[in-house]
Amino acid sequence: MQIAVWLAFAGAAQSAFAQGAASGEAAAPAASSGVAAAAAPAADGGGQALPAVNVSAAAQPDSPMHLSTPVSVGALGSRSQLDTPFSTTVVTGEELADRQANKLGDVFAVDASVTDSSNAYSAWATYISIRGLPIDWQNGFRINGNPFISYGITMPYENLERVELLKGLGGFMYGFVQPGGVVNYVTKKPADQPVTSVSAGYRMDSVFSQHVDLSRRFGPDDMFGARINYTHEAGKTYNAGDINRNSLAVSLDGQLTRDLDVYFDAIYQQSRSSGQTPAIYTGSYTGTSLPAPISGGTNLLGGTDQHLNTNLQLYTAGVRYQITPDWSFNTSASYSKSARDRNESTLTLLNQAGDYTDSRWNGDEGHQDIYWQGAFEGKVKTGIFTHQLVLGASWQYQTNDYSAVSYYFTLGPGNLYQPNPWRYYSGAGLDKYRANEITQKALFASDTIQLTDRWSLLAGLRYTNYDQQSYNVNGSLASSYGQNGVLTPTVALMYKLEPHTTLYASYVESLEQGAMVADIYANAGALLRPLRSRQYELGIKSEHERWSATAALFRIERGAAYANSQNVYVQDGNSIYEGLEAGGSVRLGRSWQVTGNLMLLDTWYAKGQAYNGNRVAGAPQFVAAGRVTYDVPAVPGLQVGADAKFTGSTMVRAAGDLETGSYTIVNVGANYMTRIGGHDVTLRAAIDNITNRRYWMFQYSDYIAPGDPRMVSVNAKIDF
Structure with a gap:
């Protein structure tokens, strides 16, 4: 079982909900989840006025589930969560x-559909699974809608406005991508009012x-x-390692005319x-059972010789033009570059006694992604x-x-x-060669037809020409895959039960890149087909003033890939995922x-030559998460809370003979x-x-890993 519980002490002299309840009016949603809206000065029982507390965050018009918040869904354009099928x-x-948050698993700690597979400060820091499916580190991550290679990259969460997650297949919306889902990081944009804040944390x-x-x-x-x-960020980490990270995000915009906007975003880390x-x-x-677990905070498994050094750069420029009141055009181009040098053990x-063989990998890797998109809405x-058209x-x-020469060798035996x-200490700067080139050219169109006041029908189609080339160290062609006219459709029927409640039924297809087989398998280096x-x-989905709720039944059919009994990584048959996810949020009383x-x-392998009927590796059968927050009336400005997540036992490998065991994290x-x-101050722990x-x-x-240990964090922010 996995559980995550966070207590948030944030609030104001009185929350907006508390004000509304006290006056007999309907409560307004708080400024953000876990942060009470600012109140005007009020008198305490002795008649003494309390100081005003101003919240710098923009008020949110929706509930803590943010169903009214616009989200980017690729070829569907931008629409609210409530209207996304x-x-x-x-x-x-x-x-x-x-x-x-310290890693991607922390971001979605209270989402039962997301299972944490990550360790902070490591190459695995963005590994999560969604509905039991892994997320695609090559195509499953976006920054402001633009692709970048996420492997080993922990985003500077302080620089983000929000994080959006599309669960399930993103093939129509984004092109070739694994069916787990798509994460979109949205950076902070220029605000209407001046912002000056400084924070320090431990x-x-x-x-x-x-x-x-x-x-x-500025300007006219x-x-x-x-x-x-x-x-x-710098210092000594929980497992006796070291971290030194510098991140810079810049966002510029200009409203050149009433209808023409330009923007530029840059990230360097x-x-x-x-x-x-x-x-x-x-x-x-x-x-058939794993050894007794160890703490992720241990320094027994390795030393400071193992390292991960990364660099991320992303530059985006775009234009938005309002052609008519009903039509707009948006085009943008981005260039991203990520690099890493790694020295890490596998x-x-x-055996169950914890004996192992330590194999070391050392090499340099780099990626570039050039992307352009233009769309009429x-x-x-x-x-x-x-x-409602998107073309x-x-x-x-x-x-x-x-790396033209990467090092993978056995060091020797050990025990957990x-x-x-x-x-084994090593440096960086190994010569690299061009291993892969992947080109995607796509046309897409979607039409949301308003049939009646309540019924609407969405239909969309993406047409993709896909080409993937792999090369040997000497530059010669090793293998290639190309396919023109790949069609990935989507269709959805939506019904407005009432203005803030949407029922939907949807279907979507997706194609994902063929895997490059890792060194650990017998057919290392092989390029598999999409x-x-x-x-x-x-x-x-239903959004209301005091409560909101969502629920979904789903079935995903994915081509299966796994290591067979000869340790050959193969594509064989299908993996089936059927499930139910449901969630809700409610405001009770004033606080x-x-x-x-x-x-x-429920998952299983089907139509393959091996492992038919076995549970799919990485897919827990049951996950539950919850969170409670409380505005403390006796201490204006103080909010406490807790959340927890239970993760059921997860199959480790396709053979179906080894499980992680369930766990709960609080x-x-x-x-x-x-x-x-005279300044607003926010203290967090x-x-x-x-x-x-x-x-x-x-x-x-x-693969398995020890979960992260107990972690204490504190932070202080002052707004000028």
Whole structure:
């Protein structure tokens, strides 16, 4: 079981909900999840006026589930979660700050559909699974809708406005992508009002961070805007490693005319870390139950010789033009570049006593992604029907560079419960060669037809020409795959039960890139063919003043890929995922808010030559998560809360003979908002995994890792 509980102490003298309830009026949603809206000065029981507390975050018009928040869904354009016929999640920047997220698993700690497979400060920091499916590190991540290679990249969450998650297949919306889902990071944009804030934080063992957020508008009628976010983090991590990270995000915009806007965004991040927690490979393990779990905070598994150094750059420029009141055109081009050099162990687990063989990999890798998209969005009427149209095209060119000489060798034996005796120090700067080139050219169109006041029909189609080339170290062609005219359709029927409740039934198809087989398998280096997936979903979303809820039934059919009994990584048959996810949030009284959700999941391999009927590796059968927050009446500005997540036992490998066991994680924390010296001040504290629960976490097919240990974080922010 996996549980995440965060306590957020944040609030104001009185929340907007408390004001409304006290006056007998309907409560308004708080400024953000876990942050009470600011109140005007009020008198206490003794008649003394309390100081005003001003919240700098923009008020949200929706509930903490953010169903009214616009989300980017690729070829569908931009629409609210409520009007998107697929399951989605939005986590705001305030929620990220309250939880003091340290890796992608922390971001979705209270979403039962998302299972954490990540370790902070490591190459696995963005590994999660959605509905039991892994997310695609090559195509499953976006920044402001633009693709980048996420492997080993931990985003500077302080620089983000929100994080959007599309669950399930994204083939129509984004092109070739694995069916787990798509994560879109939305950076902070120039604000209408000036922003000047500085924060400082501490995370155990001794990692210190500083963050600066500046935003201004200038020029005639404030037509230009600029926002700069800078984050620095450095110190000793919980497993005796080191981290040094610098992140800069810049966003510029200009409203050149009433109808013409231009914008430019840039991100630069350099990160150096050591003391990686090794991945543990179970392909050679002969037992039927795993050894006793160890803490992810241990330094027994490795030393500071293991490192991960990464660099991320992304530059985007775009134009938005309002052609007519009903039609607009948006085009943008982006260039992203990511690089990493890694020195990390893979521990091949041998028996239940915890014996292993330590194999070391050392190499440099680099990726580039050039992307362009242009789309028209607008409305037309044909007779009694209104059509909401999106018509567009995109072009993407991706390259993967790997070390011409990478080192993968066996160091020697060891044991999980004893210090790893092996060290291998290495530097960076190995020569790289062009290993892969991938080009996608696509045309897409979608039409949402308003049939009646309540009924609407969505139909969309993406047409893709796909080409993938792989090369040998000497530059000669090793293998290639090309296919023109790949069609990935989607269709959905939606019904408005009432203005704030949407029922929907949807179908979508997706194609994903063929995998490059990893070194650990017998057919290492082989390029496999693309896999097709299909998703059927029936769901409901409802947003109200005091409560909101979502639910979805889904079935996903994906081509199966796994290591067979000869340790050859093969594509064989299908993997089937059928499940139910449901969640809701309700405001109780003046001070309480309760949120909960769950996922029931049934999976199996089908139509293959091996493992038919076995549960799919990486897919827990049951996950439940919940969160409670409480505005403390006796201490204006103080809010406390807790959330928890239970993750059922997860199959580690396709053979169906090894499970992680279930686990529960509990996190707690606190936010307090006040004024000091005439400035708004927010104090935050959080304890993740407060019980210091030890558990094995599914990381990837055939791989496990120890879960993160208890973690204490504190942060102070001042707004000028």
